[in-house]
Amino acid sequence: xxxxPTDKRNEKGSEVxxxxxxxxxxxxxxxxxxxxxxxxxxxxxxxxxxxxDAFAELFVRFAPKIKAFMYKSGADETTCEELVQETMLQxxxxxxxxNPEKAAASTWIMTVCRNLxxxxxxxxxxxEIDVNDPTLVTQESPDTEAIVAGHQKDEEVRKAMxxxxxxxxxxxxxxxxxxxxxxxxxxKLDIPLGxxxxxxxxxxxxxxxxxx
Amino acid sequence: xxxxxxxxxxxxxxxxxxxxxxxxxxxxLLATHLAFCPQCRAEIQRLENIGGAVFAQDEGITVSEGxxxxxxxxxxxxxxxxxxxxxxxxxxxxxxxxxxxNSPKSGEPSAEQIPELPLPLRxxxxxxFNNLQWRTLAPGIKHYPLPVDDHHKGxxxxxxxxxxxxxxxxxxxGSELTLVLKGAYSDExxxxxxxxxxxxxEDIRHQPIADTHEDCICLIATDAPLKFTGLVPRMxxxxxxx
Numbered sequence: 001x002x003x004x005p006t007d008k009r010n011e012k013g014s015e016v017x018x019x020x021x022x023x024x025x026x027x028x029x030x031x032x033x034x035x036x037x038x039x040x041x042x043x044x045x046x047x048x049x050x051x052x053d054a055f056a057e058l059f060v061r062f063a064p065k066i067k068a069f070m071y072k073s074g075a076d077e078t079t080c081e082e083l084v085q086e087t088m089l090q091x092x093x094x095x096x097x098x099n100p101e102k103a104a105a106s107t108w109i110m111t112v113c114r115n116l117x118x119x120x121x122x123x124x125x126x127x128e129i130d131v132n133d134p135t136l137v138t139q140e141s142p143d144t145e146a147i148v149a150g151h152q153k154d155e156e157v158r159k160a161m162x163x164x165x166x167x168x169x170x171x172x173x174x175x176x177x178x179x180x181x182x183x184x185x186x187x188k189l190d191i192p193l194g195x196x197x198x199x200x201x202x203x204x205x206x207x208x209x210x211x212x
Numbered sequence: 213x214x215x216x217x218x219x220x221x222x223x224x225x226x227x228x229x230x231x232x233x234x235x236x237x238x239x240x241l242l243a244t245h246l247a248f249c250p251q252c253r254a255e256i257q258r259l260e261n262i263g264g265a266v267f268a269q270d271e272g273i274t275v276s277e278g279x280x281x282x283x284x285x286x287x288x289x290x291x292x293x294x295x296x297x298x299x300x301x302x303x304x305x306x307x308x309x310x311x312x313x314n315s316p317k318s319g320e321p322s323a324e325q326i327p328e329l330p331l332p333l334r335x336x337x338x339x340x341f342n343n344l345q346w347r348t349l350a351p352g353i354k355h356y357p358l359p360v361d362d363h364h365k366g367x368x369x370x371x372x373x374x375x376x377x378x379x380x381x382x383x384x385x386g387s388e389l390t391l392v393l394k395g396a397y398s399d400e401x402x403x404x405x406x407x408x409x410x411x412x413x414e415d416i417r418h419q420p421i422a423d424t425h426e427d428c429i430c431l432i433a434t435d436a437p438l439k440f441t442g443l444v445p446r447m448x449x450x451x452x453x454x
Binding site for chain 2: 050052059063065066080081088089103104107109110113114117118124125126127129130135136137138158161172175179180181182204
């Protein structure tokens, strides 16, 4: 049975009204889910309205990227497919923890992928802070807070990536995409560890100067 | 609090945390530092933004036909159980123990103390620092091993060092991360107070001394056993397995 998002849209009308009123960031009820809507908004709609058409749209946009990410991590075809579904189910479950002020949708989904890679492919345990933990020490200075809040859009980071040399970009890709340690990058590229460190440092400096 | 943090993880360590290479005890320790340090949280966010952009840039690999339908049916199943799950997790969060690190006997100014331990470390301790079942390692040095899920050979523990006590001089096979939770210590590198992290690699030999009037309590994670350099410490090491 093919999935028909439009069938579901009006079913929960009254419930959506209540939800929208209860949240500060009021969204238009029954906003059309189409190509024009941002992925950030899709996650917010999933969190606030539990709309499956929004989820289906997000799946279409991200499932191939998630599969590529898992494939790069060394998973076989079956595992990749499983992990695509698992990642997206976690996105559905944890959507209320997503803060569009702090991260682009792609960044947040990447962290869900990264954590599943650690858990399912590498079979290791990663400990993380709970972002809603009231004991977190917050910044007194509003300046630094603004830097955190003003997250970079994918497009800007992409431009910054283009400003890197081929060697620098390679190191950034292996680290941030394939998740290799500096030592593993050195082995893979057959270059000294110190060179990995210096290329990475220069790459990050360059990206910062483009981004800030 | 923030302005009191002078020692942060190295850039390499932050990258390794952001790209998922740090797990086990190291990740517990870094998560705890991040809870105290908005500056490093912002840095992690920046590094994750890079990862996210690279992830978004990839054209991807086509998923199998029926994957969407499949996941939608799982979603329906999830919906059925989600209300009960939400209730359980909320109950779990609110029952979290409040742990105060402030020692009532402490003569130190409160600026040097962290008021509360963050999760997930908080949930690993059955009680507060005063009532923990510390085990003596050496005169003036007690420890409390933590139940960390760690596939490495390393260890994760809390260390309580009495004022004026010197840890035996040691160097490192692998690397060691130390996070001060209470009090302070000094070594060849500098002075470390609550929230400060010492990110030490294998090249370093150091001899920390607790230098305030209260116990210094640290969270220490190693990825390989420490190598003590004196004869007596080495004998001690074979007994205690630190």
